[in-house]
Amino acid sequence: xxxxxLILTLFITTISFAQSKGTIxxxxxDKNSNNETLPFATVLVKGTKINTTTDIDGKYTISIAPGSYxxxxxxxxxxxxxxxxxxxxxxxLTLDQSLSSGGYTLKDVVVTATKNRQKETALLLxxxxxxxxxxxxxxxxxxxxxVSDVESGLTKITGITKVESRGLFVRGxxxxxxxxxxxxxxxxxxxxxxxxxxxxxxxTDIVGYMxxxxxxxxxxxxxxxxxxxxxxxxxPTTSFTKLSYGVGYTTNNNxxxxxxxxxxxxxxxxxGFGGQERQLPSGFGKIPNGQINNNFESSxxxxxxxxxxxxxxxxxxxxxxxxxxxxxxxxxxxxxxFDNKYQIRKGADRFFAIGQGxxxxxxxxxxxxxxxxxxxxxxxxxxxxxxxxxTTSLFLKSTENQxxxxxxxxxxxxxxxxxxxxxxxxxxxxxxxxxxxxxxxLTEEGNHLIKGGLSYTRTKYNQPDRKFINGVLLNExxxxxxxxxxxxxxxxxxxxxxxxxSGFFEYQYLFGKNEDKKNKLSAGYNGYAEYMTTSYRFxxxxxxxxxxxxxxxxxNIDSSIQNDIANNNLSFTESTNGEYKTKLDNRVDGxxxxxxxxxxxxxxxxxxxxxxxxxxxxxxxxxxxxxxxAYRTNLTEKLDILPSLNxxxxxxxxxxxxxxxxxxxxxxxxxxxxPMTYISADGTSERGNxxxxxxxxxxxxxxxxxxxxxxxxxxxxxxxxxxxxxIERSFDNxxxxxxxQVAYYNNKTASIFGAEFEVIIELSRLSEQLEGLxxxxxxxxxxxxAVADTNRGSYFDTFxxxxxxxxxxxxxxxxxxxxxxxxxxxxxxxxLVYGVYGDRIYxxxxxxxxxxxxxxxxxxxxxxxxxxxxxxxxxxxxxxILNPNYRRVLGGDNKIPILESSLTLQEYxxxxxxxxxxxxxx
Numbered sequence: 032x033x034x035x036x037l038i039l040t041l042f043i044t045t046i047s048f049a050q051s052k053g054t055i056x057x058x059x060x061d062k063n064s065n066n067e068t069l070p071f072a073t074v075l076v077k078g079t080k081i082n083t084t085t086d087i088d089g090k091y092t093i094s095i096a097p098g099s100y101x102x103x104x105x106x107x108x109x110x111x112x113x114x115x116x117x118x119x120x121x122x123x124l125t126l127d128q129s130l131s132s133g134g135y136t137l138k139d140v141v142v143t144a145t146k147n148r149q150k151e152t153a154l155l156l157x158x159x160x161x162x163x164x165x166x167x168x169x170x171x172x173x174x175x176x177x178v179s180d181v182e183s184g185l186t187k188i189t190g191i192t193k194v195e196s197r198g199l200f201v202r203g204x205x206x207x208x209x210x211x212x213x214x215x216x217x218x219x220x221x222x223x224x225x226x227x228x229x230x231x232x233x234x235t236d237i238v239g240y241m242x243x244x245x246x247x248x249x250x251x252x253x254x255x256x257x258x259x260x261x262x263x264x265x266x267p268t269t270s271f272t273k274l275s276y277g278v279g280y281t282t283n284n285n286x287x288x289x290x291x292x293x294x295x296x297x298x299x300x301x302x303g304f305g306g307q308e309r310q311l312p313s314g315f316g317k318i319p320n321g322q323i324n325n326n327f328e329s330s331x332x333x334x335x336x337x338x339x340x341x342x343x344x345x346x347x348x349x350x351x352x353x354x355x356x357x358x359x360x361x362x363x364x365x366x367x368x369f370d371n372k373y374q375i376r377k378g379a380d381r382f383f384a385i386g387q388g389x390x391x392x393x394x395x396x397x398x399x400x401x402x403x404x405x406x407x408x409x410x411x412x413x414x415x416x417x418x419x420x421x422t423t424s425l426f427l428k429s430t431e432n433q434x435x436x437x438x439x440x441x442x443x444x445x446x447x448x449x450x451x452x453x454x455x456x457x458x459x460x461x462x463x464x465x466x467x468x469x470x471x472x473l474t475e476e477g478n479h480l481i482k483g484g485l486s487y488t489r490t491k492y493n494q495p496d497r498k499f500i501n502g503v504l505l506n507e508x509x510x511x512x513x514x515x516x517x518x519x520x521x522x523x524x525x526x527x528x529x530x531x532x533s534g535f536f537e538y539q540y541l542f543g544k545n546e547d548k549k550n551k552l553s554a555g556y557n558g559y560a561e562y563m564t565t566s567y568r569f570x571x572x573x574x575x576x577x578x579x580x581x582x583x584x585x586x587n588i589d590s591s592i593q594n595d596i597a598n599n600n601l602s603f604t605e606s607t608n609g610e611y612k613t614k615l616d617n618r619v620d621g622x623x624x625x626x627x628x629x630x631x632x633x634x635x636x637x638x639x640x641x642x643x644x645x646x647x648x649x650x651x652x653x654x655x656x657x658x659x660x661a662y663r664t665n666l667t668e669k670l671d672i673l674p675s676l677n678x679x680x681x682x683x684x685x686x687x688x689x690x691x692x693x694x695x696x697x698x699x700x701x702x703x704x705x706p707m708t709y710i711s712a713d714g715t716s717e718r719g720n721x722x723x724x725x726x727x728x729x730x731x732x733x734x735x736x737x738x739x740x741x742x743x744x745x746x747x748x749x750x751x752x753x754x755x756x757x758i759e760r761s762f763d764n765x766x767x768x769x770x771x772q773v774a775y776y777n778n779k780t781a782s783i784f785g786a787e788f789e790v791i792i793e794l795s796r797l798s799e800q801l802e803g804l805x806x807x808x809x810x811x812x813x814x815x816x817a818v819a820d821t822n823r824g825s826y827f828d829t830f831x832x833x834x835x836x837x838x839x840x841x842x843x844x845x846x847x848x849x850x851x852x853x854x855x856x857x858x859x860x861x862x863l864v865y866g867v868y869g870d871r872i873y874x875x876x877x878x879x880x881x882x883x884x885x886x887x888x889x890x891x892x893x894x895x896x897x898x899x900x901x902x903x904x905x906x907x908x909x910x911x912i913l914n915p916n917y918r919r920v921l922g923g924d925n926k927i928p929i930l931e932s933s934l935t936l937q938e939y940x941x942x943x944x945x946x947x948x949x950x951x952x953x
Contacts, residue, residue, distance in 0.1 A: 201257030267349030277948030343370030519572025714770030785813030881922030
């Protein structure tokens with residue numbers, strides 16, 4: 032009986048699977064544009080979750096079981112059409128549709144607009160229709176160009192370059208001139224050394240799209256000169272689960288000799304959750320008082336190994352539900368991503384003594400970094416006809432275990448050419464934000480709208496037990512050391528943003544008789560408040576009496592140290608100074624009003640005013656202040672009135688002229704204002720300037736753009752900026768003529784004049800044989816001039832007029848894409864991506880020396896992506912194919928004699944990377 036039942040069940044199952052599905056396919060066109068195809072239109076099987084979007088050629092295909100259905104066709108701002116259809120087994124039906132945009136109001140746009148913003152063509156269409164000058168990049172384009180993180184993705188936008196570990200430069204302006212929002216809300220940086228969160232922490236799997244504003248609008252913060260970047264986390268449009276895994280190899284980095292702290296050689300550290308043993312022992316107390324304590328858990332030892340391959344993996348799941356009888360929907364998305372990588376940098380590491388023509392330090396550096404990055408995203412969205420409510424929780428974590436050896440001489444001690452300085456450093460940053468946003472139509476037609484949001488963020492950055500060993504290198508692993516001086520230094524840096532609360536509220540009123548081009552009046556508030564504390568503690572290995580030199584294995588020195596502690600030859604004593612603690616209260620409040628007005632059919636004017644009040648209360652002590660003394664206070668309060676004007680003139684249906692003018696400010700990076708001396712054992716240091724003030728910027732842009740087709744763009748932009756009190760990186764003398772200190776100052780003024788050119792072209796317009804090939808390129812050409820403040824003191828700028836620090840005179844980004852199909856289920860895209868920037872000033876020269884320059888860096892990448900059955904995505908990429916030297920040099924226009932044969936200060940190769948990744952979506 033059981034056997035018969037089993038056979039019957041198998042027979043029924045076989046018959047069920049034998050039912051062949053039918054296929055519905057077709058092309059959707061625009062009835063109002065000579066039936067030009069509509070990419071990314073939505074095709075839905077009504078009453079089910081089965082849906083798809085048309086490709087870049089307006090084509091779609093749906094496979095479905097036999098039955099009778101209603102197929103719904105829609106596109107943002109267009110009519111919705113429904114067609115009844117009956118599908119039989121194995122049937123191949125063709126249903127083409129033509130949609131019209133006539134007679135449909137802005138209400139339709141609001142409901143559907145977010146649906147396709149991850150697509151290239153949709154973002155290009157939005158750029159065309161926007162009043163302000165902005166550019167966007169979505170998940171689709173980043174995937175095509177082999178981008179794995181936000182920072183790399185943004186380098187594909189006109190005028191943006193990435194400079195090693197120093198973040199993004201926009202129009203030649205470095206990190207301090209940029210601002211960041213996440214889902215329209217302000218968020219703090221997770222590092223005191225960066226103005227915004229290092230954007231390589233955002234994997235593209237949790238990002239839907241990014242808007243980049245290069246011109247100012249009153250509803251964004253006034254801290255703006257390069258760009259305001261608004262990252263919009265992924266919002267689900269369909270139900271799916273995606274699993275991904277990747278592996279990578281970089282020449283001279285992976286499978287090479289590698290040094291790793293013994294504390295990091297465990298599973299917890301591999302996944303970025305180590306470092307607990309490196310915390311400052313509780314016996315030192317919260318307030319430094321010269322304590323002696325030897326109860327450290329972390330080791331000085333280093334493991335020598337072969338660096339493994341880089342790895343990454345991720346899981347993303349999304350779903351949506353209909354609630355009730357109305358069109359209410361609930362969507363959610365959950366994503367977790369992790370990656371780690373091994374990085375080696377080897378090469379020269381030098382600097383010239385200030386005001387002299389010879390090296391103060393002449394070292395060769397070998398740097399080994401093990402990096403981890405983890406992210407988690409939870410997003411929820413509830414939507415009705417009039418209400419949209421969403422929440423986002425985002426967690427970012429990064430760790431960096433670094434071992435660095437510098438070998439040569441320091442402090443002009445040429446008779447000791449084998450000095451070695453071993454750095455053992457662990458960096459950890461945590462970023463956690465919770466956001467709530469809402470949008471509500473006060474009237475059914477949507478002419479009155481309110482929206483708002485709140486964000487609560489906490490960040491923590493620490494370098495626990497940053498250790499230095501100093502001695503004379505005898506052979507590859509042995510060194511002669513003596514206690515005292517720069518030998519056995521331990522540092523503990525903690526920067527904690529205890530809370531960062533931001534929010535916005537806006538009211539919008541749409542008015543006018545033209546339903547397609549409503550005028551808009553908006554008014555609102557956005558602002559944030561935060562409280563930060565810093566702590567920087569020093570612990571020194573102090574000899575107990577005169578000690579002879581020791582010969583030690585620098586990779587296994589811990590047992591020797593512990594033995595000397597046990598024999599009372601050595602003790603660790605706190606040597607923290609008055610600078611160790613700072614407190615910062617920061618508040619920014621902005622109110623604004625903005626009017627978008629349509630003058631006739633061709634002219635749009637968007638003008639507004641923002642009043643932004645800043646209160647900054649810094650409490651600190653100087654290096655010579657007693658630790659328990661009262662804090663010094665630097666309290667500043669300033670109200671900035673920031674006007675803006677954006678004008679768009681429709682020259683033709685496919686071309687625009689835009690003009691923008693505004694006044695904005697630039698706030699410095701946190702560390703640039705902290706009166707704290709960050710010291711390294713090689714005689715270099717970096718100190719913030721508590722007296723820095725905000726820069727004031729006047730900005731003008733003029734742009735002409737043509738959109739020949741839905742996939743193409745030609746644009747040219749002329750821009751100019753005048754910066755009052757620009758903030759620049761320079762040098763101070765440090766240690767009475769021995770060593771060098773990086774410092775920050777306001778100089779007088781700076782002017783920037785430039786042009787940007789951008790082209791995206793389908794090469795099939797040149798020849799049918801080039802079908803599937805497209806070319807995109809953008810370039811910026813600039814002239815900058817900074818005027819120095821000659822009243823800085825004895826270490827004055829060498830040149831009163833020169834190029835602005837951090838600015839390149841030119842840059843180029845380009846990509847060549849070839850899209851082709853092996854068959855209807857196997858689609859391929861091969862892309863070659865190139866980028867280069869011109870020389871830029873890294874630090875301003877003083878006391879007769881020329882500036883230090885970062886030299887041009889050429890980067891060429893190749894990416895081949897394959898999509899199989901719309902479920903499997905396979906990607907292979909070659910990164911940094913040219914593998915040029917990264918170089919920083921002293922300029923050749925020195926006012927003092929140069930005695931050294933080489934002006935190279937730092938040099939290394941990054942290596943060429945080969946990586947592959949695979950993902951499966953179901």
